[in-house]
Structure formats: structure tokens, C-alpha cells
Amino acid sequence: MIDRPIYIHRRIWPNYSATKLFCYTISAALILFLIFHSPPPQTPSDHRRAATYGGLNWEKRVITSARPRSHHHLSVLVTGAAGFVGSHVAAALKRRGDGVVGLDNFNNYYDPSLKRARQKNLEREGVFVVEGDINDAVLLNKLFDIVAFTHVVHLAAQAGVRYAMQNPGSYVHSNIAGLVSVFEACKLANPQPSIVWASSSSVYGLNSKVPFSEKDKTDSPASLYAATKKAGEEIAHTILHSSTGLRFFTVYGPWGRPDMAYFFFTKHILKGKPISIFEGPNHGSVARDFTFIDDIVKGCLGAIDTAQKSTGSGGKKKGVAQLRVFNLGNTSPVPVGKLVSILERLLKVKAKRNVPRNGDVLFTHANISYAQKELRYEPVTDLQTGLKKFVNWYLDYYSVNGKMKKKNSS
Numbered sequence: 221m222i223d224r225p226i227y228i229h230r231r232i233w234p235n236y237s238a239t240k241l242f243c244y245t246i247s248a249a250l251i252l253f254l255i256f257h258s259p260p261p262q263t264p265s266d267h268r269r270a271a272t273y274g275g276l277n278w279e280k281r282v283i284t285s286a287r288p289r290s291h292h293h294l295s296v297l298v299t300g301a302a303g304f305v306g307s308h309v310a311a312a313l314k315r316r317g318d319g320v321v322g323l324d325n326f327n328n329y330y331d332p333s334l335k336r337a338r339q340k341n342l343e344r345e346g347v348f349v350v351e352g353d354i355n356d357a358v359l360l361n362k363l364f365d366i367v368a369f370t371h372v373v374h375l376a377a378q379a380g381v382r383y384a385m386q387n388p389g390s391y392v393h394s395n396i397a398g399l400v401s402v403f404e405a406c407k408l409a410n411p412q413p414s415i416v417w418a419s420s421s422s423v424y425g426l427n428s429k430v431p432f433s434e435k436d437k438t439d440s441p442a443s444l445y446a447a448t449k450k451a452g453e454e455i456a457h458t459i460l461h462s463s464t465g466l467r468f469f470t471v472y473g474p475w476g477r478p479d480m481a482y483f484f485f486t487k488h489i490l491k492g493k494p495i496s497i498f499e500g501p502n503h504g505s506v507a508r509d510f511t512f513i514d515d516i517v518k519g520c521l522g523a524i525d526t527a528q529k530s531t532g533s534g535g536k537k538k539g540v541a542q543l544r545v546f547n548l549g550n551t552s553p554v555p556v557g558k559l560v561s562i563l564e565r566l567l568k569v570k571a572k573r574n575v576p577r578n579g580d581v582l583f584t585h586a587n588i589s590y591a592q593k594e595l596r597y598e599p600v601t602d603l604q605t606g607l608k609k610f611v612n613w614y615l616d617y618y619s620v621n622g623k624m625k626k627k628n629s630s
């Protein structure tokens with residue numbers, strides 16, 4: 221068996237006629253031509269790619285945006301940079317001197333104009349947000365070819381707990397396939413970046429032991445969203461040698477997500493539309509450990525600054541891997557009814573309340589002692605203070621945008 225290839229080579233080559241050789245040379249040339257001129261494998265965003273990325277000017281923008289202020293600073297790729305948490309984290313990194321490149325597909329899960337507005341803010345700060353999909357391996361590899369990112373903060377995801385009933389595929393596309401695509405690109409990159417990514421408090425599912433600790437079991441998810449986040453934690457374990465997953469607890473604040481309750485409650489209360497405040501069995505209230513965005517950003521920075529590089533590549537570990545998962549919560553759950561009362565006071569409008577039953581998890585409550593110890597994470601914003609900041613932003617943003625819309629249509 222071992223001799224066979226040598227035999228084949230020896231036997232075939234001396235017997236080629238000139239014509240055969242000529243034909244083989246032409247075929248080889250043709251194959252090479254096709255390889256170099258055929259399009260790369262199809263990805264979901266291929267049809268948009270030519271228009272949105274590539275070219276010398278684009279590469280220059282990426283390089284400039286990724287350049288840190290000094291060699292003490294980082295160079296970070298933030299996926300989901302036009303999203304709620306992503307835009308805040310990208311801005312905070314840039315402000316402290318790190319180089320930042322954003323990546324976002326600007327999908328229409330919620331109003332894309334809000335994502336464009338966040339992108340404009342980031343551009344003013346000097347952050348270039350590349351328009352592309354995390355499933356586009358060609359794009360990811362290109363970004364890693366152009367820039368030696370020290371860190372990747374992977375925040376792009378299909379969010380929302382209840383939308384999974386309408387569009388389950390979008391969770392698999394972003395939170396499973398997209399996550400694998402990002403992690404694989406990080407693994408292939410040379411040098412390999414440190415990775416911090418967004419998991420979710422929803423992984424605790426029906427856990428009833430409070431407060432939720434990272435050591436608790438997370439094998440009873442109550443939604444497909446939760447299941448994909450839990451899967452992400454397992455996938456991180458298999459693909460990456462080092463990674464930090466952050467279990468965010470119902471993050472809220474200015475520039476937030478319109479699909480979240482505090483956001484659309486505000487909209488509906490102002491419009492006089494009824495809102496549904498879910499309740500559990502036996503009329504039990506539903507509560508969340510609502511966590512303000514500025515506190516979450518500090519937690520993310522703490523995770524980034526303590527994240528270690530991969531300990532090896534090609535399946536070979538050179539040392540102990542740093543595989544971490546942290547709760548980033550507020551440690552004080554508030555019933556949704558109380559959240560609505562705070563909004564009523566801030567908006568000076570009475571809400572029209574419905575109280576239906578729903579299958580959501582009854583409460584979330586973070587034990588944050590691990591994050592306090594390792595990341596120096598200390599949330600300082602109570603719900604009243606945080607919602608005040610949100611409401612001020614909301615009224616300002618939508619009155620300005622409302623006026624602009626009216627102006628444009630008149």
C-alpha cells in the first residue's frame with residue numbers, strides 16, 4: 221500500500237505522449253482559470269456584498285477604524301454594532317482609545333432606521349460599521365486578513381424570547397450558524413483574538429433556585445431563544461480554547477430595542493393603547509432583574525480587559541484554557557407591574573392594563589459575585605433612575621424624528 225503512489229508516479233509519467241501532455245496542460249490551465257475566476261461560495265448576504273463591502277477605499281476605512289490610539293490599546297471587532305448593546309459597547313471602547321470596527325447586517329427584525337441612527341452616532345465617534353452578515357465567512361476572513369484584531373466582541377444575535385414562535389429559523393441562522401461562523405473565523409485568524417460574547421439570563425429557564433448562579437443547572441430552557449443561547453455556550457466550549465460568555469439580564473436603556481416590553485409599553489401608554497402585563501399561575505406576578513445599559517457596558521469592558529487569548533490552535537492546547545461564563549444582572553428583580561407604574565409616573569399618563577396568562581419564565585434574579593470578583597462588575601442603577609434616562613431619550617428621539625417625518629411628508 222505504501223509503495224503504490226510511488227509506483228503510479230513512476231509508471232505514468234514516462235509513458236505520456238506529447239499530445240497527451242498538451243491536453244493535460246490545457247485542462248490544468250482551464251481548471252486553474254475556473255478556480256480563480258469563479259465566485260466564492262454562496263452566503264445569505266452574497267447578493268448585497270458587492271455593493272456594501274470590498275475595494276481599496278473600504279479597506280482603508282476598516283484599517284483606520286481599527287487603529288488603536290496607542291499600542292497599549294486594543295483593536296476590537298464588534299458584531300451587532302448597530303444593535304442596542306453593541307452600539308453602546310463600540311462607542312465606549314472607541315472613547316477610551318481602542319480601535320473598533322463594527323459589523324451588522326441591519327436586518328428588519330425591528331425598525332432598521334433606529335439601527336441606522338445608532339450607526340450615524342458611531343460614525344461621529346470614528347467607528348466604521350461594516351454592513352454584512354456574520355454567516356458570511358468570506359467577509360469575516362477578509363476582515364481578519366486586513367486587521368490583526370486583539371479582541372472580538374460577538375453581540376450579533378436574533379434576540380427576543382417570544383418572536384421564536386413566529387420565526388424559529390432566524391434563531392438557528394444567527395445564534396447557531398452565525399455564532400459558529402464567527403467562532404471558526406476567530407479560530408482560523410492569526411493571531412487569534414480573545415473572544416467575549418453575549419449569552420443570556422434566559423438559559424436559566426425554569427430554574428427556581430435564587431439568585432441564579434453560574435454553577436446552577438441550565439438544562440430546562442423555556443424558549444427556543446434560550447435553547448440557542450445555551451447551545452452557544454456549549455459550542456464555545458467545543459470550538460474555542462478560550463472564551464467569555466456574558467449572561468445579560470433584561471438590559472434596558474436609551475437607544476434600546478423596540479421589541480422589549482419597557483420600550484413598547486412606553487409607546488403604547490403614550491398612544492393610549494392597552495398593554496398586557498403577563499402574570500403567572502395563581503395570579504402570580506412576573507418579575508425581571510432589569511439591568512441598565514451603562515452597567516452592562518462596564519461589565520463588558522471588564523470582561524474584555526480580563527479575557528485571555530486562546531491557549532492553542534489546530535486542536536493543540538498549550539496551557540489551561542480560560543472558559544468563563546458570567547451573570548451580568550442587577551441583583552434586584554422588579555415585578556413588571558411595578559415597571560409599568562414607574563413608566564406611568566415618568567410619562568404622566570395612566571396605562572390601560574390587561575393581565576393575561578403567558579408562558580414566560582416567572583422571574584430572573586442574578587447572583588453576580590463571580591463577575592464582581594473577576595470583572596469588578598458593580599451595577600449602580602436602579603430601575604427608577606434607569607427608566608428616567610430611557611424616557612428622556614425616548615421623548616427626545618421620537619419627538620425629533622416625528623417632527624422630521626412630518627416635515628418630510630408636508
Ligand SMILES: O=C(O)[C@H]1O[C@H](OP(=O)(O)OP(=O)(O)OC[C@H]2O[C@@H](n3ccc(=O)[nH]c3=O)[C@H](O)[C@@H]2O)[C@H](O)[C@@H](O)[C@@H]1O
Nearest residue numbers: 379380381420421422468469470480481496497498506580
Ligand atoms: O434577560 C435576557 O436574557 C433576555 O431579556 C429580554 O427578555 P425578557 O426578559 O423576556 O424581556 P422583555 O421581552 O422586555 O419582557 C420583560 C418582562 O415583561 C413581560 N412582558 C413582556 C411583554 C408583554 O407584552 N407583557 C409582559 O408582561 C415579560 O414576561 C417579562 O417578564 C430580551 O428580550 C432578551 O433578548 C434577553 O436575552
